[in-house]
Amino acid sequence: MREQVVVRVSGLRKEYGDTVALNAVSLEIGAGEVVTVMGPSGCGKSTLLNMIAGLNRPSAGQVRVHGDDLVAMNETGLALFRRRRVGMIFQFFNLIDDLPAIDNVALATQLTGTPARQARRRALELLDELGIADRKNVYPAVLGGGERQRVAVARALMNRPALLLADEPTGALDSHAGEQVMDLLIDLNQSGQTLLLVTHDERLATRCASRLVTMADGRITGERTLERTA
Ligand code: ADP
Numbered sequence: 001m002r003e004q005v006v007v008r009v010s011g012l013r014k015e016y017g018d019t020v021a022l023n024a025v026s027l028e029i030g031a032g033e034v035v036t037v038m039g040p041s042g043c044g045k046s047t048l049l050n051m052i053a054g055l056n057r058p059s060a061g062q063v064r065v066h067g068d069d070l071v072a073m074n075e076t077g078l079a080l081f082r083r084r085r086v087g088m089i090f091q092f093f094n095l096i097d098d099l100p101a102i103d104n105v106a107l108a109t110q111l112t113g114t115p116a117r118q119a120r121r122r123a124l125e126l127l128d129e130l131g132i133a134d135r136k137n138v139y140p141a142v143l144g145g146g147e148r149q150r151v152a153v154a155r156a157l158m159n160r161p162a163l164l165l166a167d168e169p170t171g172a173l174d175s176h177a178g179e180q181v182m183d184l185l186i187d188l189n190q191s192g193q194t195l196l197l198v199t200h201d202e203r204l205a206t207r208c209a210s211r212l213v214t215m216a217d218g219r220i221t222g223e224r225t226l227e228r229t230a
Pocket of ligand 1: 016019020021039040041042043044045046047048
């Protein structure tokens with residue numbers, strides 16, 4: 001049986017004025033893979049991630065995620081895609097300061113029309129799975145960095161996304177909290193979650209990834225399959 005492809009990017013190009021942020025980028029990610037993209041600052045990693053997340057449109061090329069053709073979608077289609085098909089984790093968590101942990105998580109499905117009670121039930125299940133159910137009523141400012149990132153991961157998982165995207169998920173964490181988030185990402189992958197990570201963190205890349213993609217100047221310059229060291 002053919003392996004299921006979750007992401008298929010081909011001939012991707014993105015220009016910002018005279019800057020070519022991405023140039024002829026092609027990449028496939030199969031179901032259950034953890035692909036890490038590494039490369040120096042400014043090489044196009046975040047631009048690529050944002051394009052696969054449907055946050056940004058290419059100048060040329062194709063992006064398909066789980067069969068959806070992102071280039072063909074209008075803005076409404078892209079907004080629905082972002083809510084339902086992908087989960088995103090950011091370096092600085094992007095939590096809402098005025099909401100306790102559980103509501104930060106529940107909001108993700110309430111936006112897709114799930115009743116509040118049902119959304120809170122699933123949010124609590126996820127916080128429990130990620131080991132922070134006891135922090136459900138705590139506001140982001142009071143949570144530690146690792147806890148905040150776990151809340152952000154729970155939020156990203158609310159809609160059972162085909163793909164979890166993470167942009168420098170350990171970048172703002174101390175090494176202990178960073179290790180915990182790495183362990184969490186590895187656990188999620190072992191339960192079948194497909195992941196695309198962008199990072200500067202060599203340790204995160206080599207511990208978590210099944211495949212390492214390197215970029216420079218808007219292009220993919222190398223690719224290798226890794227044996228996980230975890
Ligand atoms: P990385 O994530 O590898 O640091 P980026 O994808 O953020 O790289 O950026 C790639 C290139 O595109 C850089 O030269 C950056 O300055 C440029 N760029 C990214 N986003 C924008 C934008 N919104 N407007 C103009 N230039 C941008």
